[in-house]
Amino acid sequence: MKETLRILLAGMSVLLLSFIISPSVDAHEGSTYGVGTSSLNVRSGPTDNAPIVGSLHPGDQVVVFEEHYGWAQTYYGGKEAWVASQFLYPLSSTEQIKQQVSVNKSITVNEAGVHVRSGPGTDYSIIGLATAGDTYEKIATKGDWHKILLDDGSTGWIAAWLTDGYTAENSTDESLKITPKSNTNGSLAGINIVLDPGHGGNDPGAIGFKGVVEKNLTLSTAEVVASSLRKAGATVKVTRQSDQYVSLEKRVLFSNKFQTDAFISLHYNAYPFIAVNGIGTYYYENGRGLASSIQSAIGKQVKLNDRGIHFGNYHVLRENSDLAVLIELGFITNPNDLFTIQTSEYQNNVAQAVTTGVKNYFLD
Ligand SMILES: [Zn+2]
Incomplete structure (x- = not known):
């Protein structure tokens, strides 16, 4: 009994200590991780048999909002999704800064009815429509195509020649x-x-x-x-x-x-x-x-x-x-x-x- 009590008390003091050390507890923003395996399944729930909704590859970055028994919660295609956390590694601050800088670049669509596609070329499927004046964050550029961040958190590709450079300072709208x-x-x-x-x-x-x-x-x-x-x-x-x-x-x-x-x-x-x-x-x-x-x-x-x-x-x-x-x-x-x-x-x-x-x- 005494031993149990001591363990209980020890456990409680750890709880109290972590509370005192870290009173700032809003963890909604998430931390950024890299993918450390050639192909990582993204699942709709935190178990091995939850349906696969996508896959990630080396070079992809994952923002993790919570961890649950070896599973990391993120968003994929705008929906809550989970990946096995053992295949993730924390990104160094320089890698994260690189991402922040690229995220800050914006592009504005010049034409009405521009296709948003699943990949960098006209033979990829159309997944959405953009119109003149729409602004997106540019994540990457491949040839004449920009990879952009869509409103629901997913990504798509858009023809670079139908867009323009954009900064808040030179906005004339x-x-x-x-x-x-x-x-x-x-x-x-x-x-x-x-x-x-x-x-x-x-x-x-x-x-x-x-x-x-x-x-x-x-x-x-x-x-x-x-x-x-x-x-x-x-x-x-x-x-x-x-x-x-x-x-x-x-x-x-x-x-x-x-x-x-x-x-x-x-x-x-x-x-x-x-x-x-x-x-x-x-x-x-x-x-x-x-x-x-x-x-x-x-x-x-x-x-x-x-x-x-x-x-x-x-x-x-x-x-x-x-x-x-x-x-x-x-x-x-x-x-x-x-x-x-x-x-x-x-x-x-x-x-x-x-x-x-x-x-x-x-x-x-
Ligand atoms: Zn919040």
């Missing part, structure tokens, strides 16, 4: 631009905000008690926050308005395409340890002041535990050339947080606090 900043006499008029409801579509985000999914909460919160910011005079754009998948790269490109004064990503958190609770705001480089202003307004207006501001190495912050912050608006794995989060009073308080935080930052 006035309709893409938010009203330029004018003056600020007590209102947020002239301040352009991009709100980013986390996750969506095939990416549910965190799963909380009673099957509550993060992607639905972030979307409804974004609506309330957007309305509050608009009432205060700000111009607000959102990265998604429905339950659709939008890649992290697309979210950043969306923000950088506009004259964005602040990009605010909204998330809800999860942790295996149900006692973990509260709200925190994250910044990467330039967002510290705004994060602090928003978090302090939240601390005054909202009753949940104030977790303060933290450095957060999230894609939407790190790759963003605009001022950017990410708010984790409570733990949906904590019963009290979840109960509070689901009240309209909480949603309104968060909206007011974000608006106050933005005002204090831009107008003071």
Whole structure:
């Protein structure tokens, strides 16, 4: 009995220690791995007999969102998929940087009704249609063909001669631009905000008690926050308005395409340890002041535990050339947080606090 108790206590102290060391627990962004075998089956579930939905080869990169008994969860063709994690190896930072640089290159389609194909040539099958003005991230180029990232997270090929180079700076499409900043006499008029409801579509985000999914909460919160910011005079754009998948790269490109004064990503958190609770705001480089202003307004207006501001190495912050912050608006794995989060009073308080935080930052 005594021995069992000691083992139990030892186990508990390890749990507590890992909680203290790593209070930043939103693991939704995923880590990038390389494929270390000549052909790796991609399956629809985390077992050997789940149907094969595709295969990966050396040189392919896999973003892993969670690991489960030797299986790594990723997305394939926009759908949740699993690969045996023993065949994956972590990529060195230089390899990952190479990927980030190539991901940042965008191309714009010049013609209406351009085919998106499964491979680099007209003899490959047509898998979609693009039209003039559509913008995609270019992943690779082979001959006269660009490999592009599609909205659902899958990839396709497009004829390079039907596209053009594109950078946010030389964009001449006035309709893409938010009203330029004018003056600020007590209102947020002239301040352009991009709100980013986390996750969506095939990416549910965190799963909380009673099957509550993060992607639905972030979307409804974004609506309330957007309305509050608009009432205060700000111009607000959102990265998604429905339950659709939008890649992290697309979210950043969306923000950088506009004259964005602040990009605010909204998330809800999860942790295996149900006692973990509260709200925190994250910044990467330039967002510290705004994060602090928003978090302090939240601390005054909202009753949940104030977790303060933290450095957060999230894609939407790190790759963003605009001022950017990410708010984790409570733990949906904590019963009290979840109960509070689901009240309209909480949603309104968060909206007011974000608006106050933005005002204090831009107008003071
Ligand atoms: Zn999230």
